[in-house]
Amino acid sequence: METPSSSLILDRETKASERPGDHKDELRLWLRLLTCSTLIETEIRNRLREEFKTTLPRFDLMAQLDKTAVGMTVGEVSQRLMVSNGNVTAVVAGLVTDGLVDKRSAPQDRRVQILTLTAQGRKVFRAMAERHEDWIAELFAGLEQTDRGQLFRLLGQTKTSLHRAIAGRAEDAAKGDA
Amino acid sequence: METPSSSLILDRETKASERPGDHKDELRLWLRLLTCSTLIETEIRNRLREEFKTTLPRFDLMAQLDKTAVGMTVGEVSQRLMVSNGNVTAVVAGLVTDGLVDKRSAPQDRRVQILTLTAQGRKVFRAMAERHEDWIAELFAGLEQTDRGQLFRLLGQTKTSLHRAIAGRAEDAAKGDA
DNA sequence: AGAAATTATTTTAAGCCTAAAATGTTTTTG
DNA sequence: CAAAAACATTTTAGGCTTAAAATAATTTCT
Structure with a gap:
């Protein structure tokens, strides 16, 4: 299973x-x-x-x-x-x-x-x-107005996820330089 | 912000x-x-x-x-x-x-x-x-997995909305040509 | 069949975009 | 203070992208 x-x-x-x-x-x-x-x-x-x-x-x-x-x-x-x-x-x-x-x-x-x-x-x-x-x-x-709201909210979280992933990788690269 | x-x-x-x-x-x-x-x-x-x-x-x-x-x-x-x-x-x-x-x-x-x-x-x-x-x-x-699912679904509806709006306008333009 | 229309792709001209190097200016540091 | 570092922007070289015109091939119509 x-x-x-x-x-x-x-x-x-x-x-x-x-x-x-x-x-x-x-x-x-x-x-x-x-x-x-x-x-x-x-x-x-x-x-x-x-x-x-x-x-x-x-x-x-x-x-x-x-x-x-x-x-x-x-x-x-x-x-x-x-x-x-x-x-x-x-x-x-x-x-x-x-x-x-x-x-x-x-x-x-x-x-x-x-x-x-x-x-x-x-x-x-x-x-x-x-x-x-x-x-x-x-x-x-x-799109229904509630769906637009949902979508807006989810894209906000997506943005956060992206910024974190991208910043995290930039830090790694900086560490590698040292 | x-x-x-x-x-x-x-x-x-x-x-x-x-x-x-x-x-x-x-x-x-x-x-x-x-x-x-x-x-x-x-x-x-x-x-x-x-x-x-x-x-x-x-x-x-x-x-x-x-x-x-x-x-x-x-x-x-x-x-x-x-x-x-x-x-x-x-x-x-x-x-x-x-x-x-x-x-x-x-x-x-x-x-x-x-x-x-x-x-x-x-x-x-x-x-x-x-x-x-x-x-x-x-x-x-x-992003939580459930949120990714939600987002996927909402983007599907968005796509439908976009296609309809764009096609609708193309029809109008065609009508204008006749 | 031959002309006209349609279809698929390429070419052209112009603008967008980037990374990296160059330029000119200001700030920091020894 | 002078050299070095940092900063803001521009330049350069090269690739992407498009719309519109051009080219080439096929299909449709008479």
Whole structure:
């Protein structure tokens, strides 16, 4: 008699998914998470292009700058967006050319570049953000509100799990260096 | 740092998130989903590079080919991976150069290109896949098994919701063309 | 059969993205 | 104070990605 894993599954499947060291369930979970993420991202990209002739990276960057009145440094944006510094530099260059973002070095520390939305940038972003919010709501509309809450909660725990696993491994690597 | 989701929220926040036409909750849900997805993806990219000197797109492409004995067409791979045809063409070119993938036009229909893993490709992939499976399990290890099940189920519903919303909009566009 | 439509893939042009090296600036340290 | 270390950003080189146009092959229609 084998230990039943979660609930009523067929014998063959039970055996298959209980091989020692097997992690097919986690793999399926990740694939499904990725599928959802990709579907949303692709759809948003398409709509941003069709409706506003812009791209998701530009939108995301402007979204960060919209959250502050005083501006943000390149490093700060790069951290929040989880992309490289060089990437921010490049995307910002385009936005500056288009007059949507302003970039100037901080007076106290000339290493730092302060990024802000221009007046036009803020106006353009706000219009896009409103539509964007509707699109996202539309995409999740097939989910009950309680399920959305559940999902939000579970993704929170997932985030915690991920951060712990990733930080743990970084520590190991640091130990290895010593 | 994060706003509480469904239950006990402060009056001011309740008001703020109940403005007519407001969809901040869905937005937060999407952002959290994206964060999880990005964290996993980045970590897997890093480990594939460090441990196998390869990239995620290559790994993903080989994973598709590993699922079949008879090979797959460019279009089929592109559909499953949810990337453009041109992208598959480009990534395959690299894999062919490295002797991991074989590409030949189908004898009955010379438009079609049949892609298969070479013997070496299959061997290399299997080794990577085993490690990959462990990495994913490790990343989700902080989640209870019942929570993983819940999450899997909810993401299934999310997928359904997304497909419906996206298909619905495509129909509208088609109607507009007529 | 021959023209037109469809299908599968590739090419092209442009933008995104990263890691690693380089640059310029500030802080720390001997 | 000067050298070294740390820091913030940019540059570089290379790979990924897409949409749209181009190419090539097959199928459909008349």
